Amino acid sequence: MSEIIIVEGVVKKYGDRAAVNGLDLRVNEGEIFGFLGPNGAGKTTTVRVISTLTDYSEGSVSVGGHDILKDPKEAKKLMGVIQQHISLDTDLTVRENMMHHAMMHKIPKSERMRRINELADYVGLDEYMDKMINTLSGGWKKRAATVCSLLHKPKVLFLDEPTVGLDVQARRLLWDIIRKLNDNGTTIFLTSHYIEEVEALCDRVGIINDGKLIALGTPSELCNKLGSTAVEYYGADNKTEYKYFTSREEANEFASSLGDVKTVIIRNTNLEDCFVELTGKSVSGP
Amino acid sequence: MNLKAVTAAFKQQGIQFLADPQWIIPSIIAPFMFTIVALYMHTDLTGPVVLTAVLGGGVLGMWGNMLFASGFTITYDRYNGTIEPIMMTPSHMIDVIAGRSIWNALIGLLNAVLVFISAEAIFGVGVSLADPLMFFAMLVLTLFALASIGLMLAALFVLTRASFVVMTILQFPIYVFSGALFPIQQLGVFAPISYVLAPTWSVDALKIAAIGHGDTIVSLGLSFNVAIAFVLMAFYIAAAYFLFKIIERNIRESGALVRY
Numbered sequence: 126m127s128e129i130i131i132v133e134g135v136v137k138k139y140g141d142r143a144a145v146n147g148l149d150l151r152v153n154e155g156e157i158f159g160f161l162g163p164n165g166a167g168k169t170t171t172v173r174v175i176s177t178l179t180d181y182s183e184g185s186v187s188v189g190g191h192d193i194l195k196d197p198k199e200a201k202k203l204m205g206v207i208q209q210h211i212s213l214d215t216d217l218t219v220r221e222n223m224m225h226h227a228m229m230h231k232i233p234k235s236e237r238m239r240r241i242n243e244l245a246d247y248v249g250l251d252e253y254m255d256k257m258i259n260t261l262s263g264g265w266k267k268r269a270a271t272v273c274s275l276l277h278k279p280k281v282l283f284l285d286e287p288t289v290g291l292d293v294q295a296r297r298l299l300w301d302i303i304r305k306l307n308d309n310g311t312t313i314f315l316t317s318h319y320i321e322e323v324e325a326l327c328d329r330v331g332i333i334n335d336g337k338l339i340a341l342g343t344p345s346e347l348c349n350k351l352g353s354t355a356v357e358y359y360g361a362d363n364k365t366e367y368k369y370f371t372s373r374e375e376a377n378e379f380a381s382s383l384g385d386v387k388t389v390i391i392r393n394t395n396l397e398d399c400f401v402e403l404t405g406k407s408v409s410g411p
Numbered sequence: 412m413n414l415k416a417v418t419a420a421f422k423q424q425g426i427q428f429l430a431d432p433q434w435i436i437p438s439i440i441a442p443f444m445f446t447i448v449a450l451y452m453h454t455d456l457t458g459p460v461v462l463t464a465v466l467g468g469g470v471l472g473m474w475g476n477m478l479f480a481s482g483f484t485i486t487y488d489r490y491n492g493t494i495e496p497i498m499m500t501p502s503h504m505i506d507v508i509a510g511r512s513i514w515n516a517l518i519g520l521l522n523a524v525l526v527f528i529s530a531e532a533i534f535g536v537g538v539s540l541a542d543p544l545m546f547f548a549m550l551v552l553t554l555f556a557l558a559s560i561g562l563m564l565a566a567l568f569v570l571t572r573a574s575f576v577v578m579t580i581l582q583f584p585i586y587v588f589s590g591a592l593f594p595i596q597q598l599g600v601f602a603p604i605s606y607v608l609a610p611t612w613s614v615d616a617l618k619i620a621a622i623g624h625g626d627t628i629v630s631l632g633l634s635f636n637v638a639i640a641f642v643l644m645a646f647y648i649a650a651a652y653f654l655f656k657i658i659e660r661n662i663r664e665s666g667a668l669v670r671y
Contacts, residue, residue: 139666170666178495179666198501206499212492214423216430221423228419229500229507273496 129154129203129281129312130175135184137170137336144170145181146336154280157303157313159327161320161396163404167336168316169209172285175314176206189280205279209286211266213258219245219269220254223276230277244272248302264295271302281312288322300326320397330396334404348394355398356380359388367401369394416502420510424480427487428518439522442472446526450534463593465530466621469523469550470591470614474557475582476522480515481561482568482578484508489569504655508565512558519554545620545633553617556609556640559647560585566654569662589614609643612636 130152137145145167152158162168173179175186177193177200186193191200213222220241227237245251248268253261261269267287274282284303288296303326307313317323323330324344332340332347340347352369354376359365360383370376373391380389446468485508488494497507540546564581568574586592588601589610595602605611615625616636625636 137666144666173666176499178498178663180660180663201499201501204499206496208492208495210492212496214427214491214493216427217423221426225419225423226496226500228415229497229502231413231415231501277500 127154128152129189130314131185131187132171132175133185135171135174135181135186137167137174137179137181143336145174148184148333148336148338150331150338150341152281152312152314153329154312155307155310156328157307157315157326159323159330160314160316160333161318161323161330161400162316162333164318166333166404168318168333169285170336171333172206172283172314172316176204176283177201202277203280204283205274205277205281206283207267207270207274207285207287209289211258211263211270213266213270213273215258218255218257219250219261222258222269223273226273227276232276240276241272244275247305248272249298262295263290264292264298267291267295267299268302271299275306275311279311281314282306283314283316285316286318287315288317288319296322320395320400324396332400332403340399340403344396347399348396351394351399351402353394355392355394357388357390357392358383358386360386367398369398369402413502413506416500416506417510417513420507421514422510424511424514428514439472439525441475442468442522442526443529445471446530447533450530463591465527466614466617467586467591468526468530470553470557470589470610471586472522472526473519473554474585474589474591474610476519477512477515477554477557477561478564478578478582478585480511480518481558481565482574484511484565485569486574498659504659505652508562508655512562515561516554516558519557520551523550523554540621541623542620546617549613549616549620549633549637552637552640553610553613556613556644557585559609559644559651562651563647563654566651566658569658585610607643609640609647612640612643616640 128151130150132148132150135145135148136143148167148171150171160168160171170179174181175188175193177197188200189203191197191203193200214225217225223241223245224237227241232240242251245254248271250265250268250272253265253269258266258269287303288299291299300322303313303315313326315323315326327344329341329343330347331338340350342350352371354370354373356368356370356376356379357365358368358380368376368379370379376391380391383389446465449464449467485494485504488497497504564577568577571577585608588595588598588605589608590605591610591614595605595611598605613636616633618625619633619636
């Protein structure tokens with residue numbers, strides 16, 4: 126499997142503070158890659174650096190074999206970005222926004238309408254095409270932004286916290302769109318702090334903290350590093366504690382040995398456990 | 412230059428202009444109000460003074476429109492968060508600004524023509540033009556002279572949150588120093604400022620085309636004015652290009668494309 130994004134030793138500093146600090150990352154073509162991290166860990170900065178919006182101080186980044194500094198035009202052709210905030214022109218209708226994006230991407234006139242209609246149909250936006258952006262709900266705006274970012278047929282789609290502010294239905298519909306895009310060959314780079322989102326969608330996950338990649342692997346690989354079974358117990362000191370074990374038997378044995386506790390739950394370890402252990406204890410301290 | 416991007420920006424600017432009625436105030440209403448006041452002030456006068464009043468209204472219309480539109484060109488995208496999707500396309504920022512400036516120039520020109528027509532129709536003080544074709548050509552030159560200053564300022568407006576304040580402050584000095592309001596000789600020691608403004612030379616060329624002579628101290632004829640205006644415009648455009656490059660680099664470094 127070829128690597129479509131290669132990030133090597135990237136450092137991005139704002140003043141004296143390094144938002145990204147020596148990041149090495151490789152994303153395979155065709156995968157859904159999840160990028161997790163607490164607030165301020167460097168997720169958005171990483172996406173901005175790769176997508177050419179923010180310069181970096183050290184290192185190198187290439188997308189589809191094109192160095193983003195030496196050959197930004199070719200790299201940009203391969204990338205689409207759906208940003209955390211809605212980045213659509215509120216004075217234009219949905220269709221006008223899409224047409225504007227298509228022209229900015231130099232899509233020939235003969236293809237513009239066909240592509241817009243196809244993608245609008247793909248995300249179920251057909252009946253909203255002539256509505257003003259401001260009249261749409263957050264979920265529909267996100268879909269409109271999705272179409273805009275896909276018009277030039279990017280090979281990699283970046284989604285920066287795509288479901289922030291969306292209700293459950295809108296979130297699940299967007300997940301389906303992401304899966305469908307990936308099934309059709311688009312590589313997805315997803316940042317989120319919703320762990321269930323990353324768990325539901327991603328083939329591989331990278332965890333960033335303080336600008337550094339601290340874990341990388343499939344969700345199950347990351348969980349197994351902690352131990353496949355978790356014991357969650359709420360003790361007499363009114364504090365929930367977590368312990369991880371390599372087998373259910375060990376977990377049961379530990380749970381039985383607990384004395385005065387109010388609640389005990391034995392369950393499979395999940396990505397949230399891994400995230401908290403890595404970012405909350407091992408790396409950042411308690 | 413990507414013509415599709417220029418066209419897209421032109422269309423977008425047009426839709427925004429028509430969708431947002433606030434632009435009618437600086438672009439249409441203010442110049443008309445000014446022309447009306449100026450013409451009332453000069454009711455008993457004729458010739459060059461009336462020309463100054465009518466020209467003043469026309470130039471104010473063009474400048475007001477160019478200034479506000481230029482100032483808002485990038486600021487609007489930063490407010491809306493739409494500047495980043497633009498920066499991620501293979502098109503250059505200058506394509507976008509060019510497309511929008513062409514729309515603004517057309518509105519400015521339309522505005523000036525409407526001021527001249529209404530001065531004739533409402534007040535009956537139309538200016539008899541020595542060379543109407545040349546006058547129209549010089550009107551277009553004035554428009555581009557103002558647009559080139561607007562382009563340079565558009566880059567600077569990116570740097571400040573107070574772009575609206577700066578726009579408002581800048582509205583009248585250019586109008587005064589360009590000689591559209593009154594002959595620049597009356598500016599005394601401040602007159603040299605006028606000579607580094609391209610609109611001074613184009614407005615003077617307008618007067619030459621209208622009544623056969625201008626107001627500038629160094630008056631070597633219409634061709635000379637046009638040449639100086641072009642040189643100054645080239646300087647503004649080059650300055651705007653480099654300013655945009657520097658600003659783009661700085662905001663990429665600071666990660667502050669969207670600041671609001």
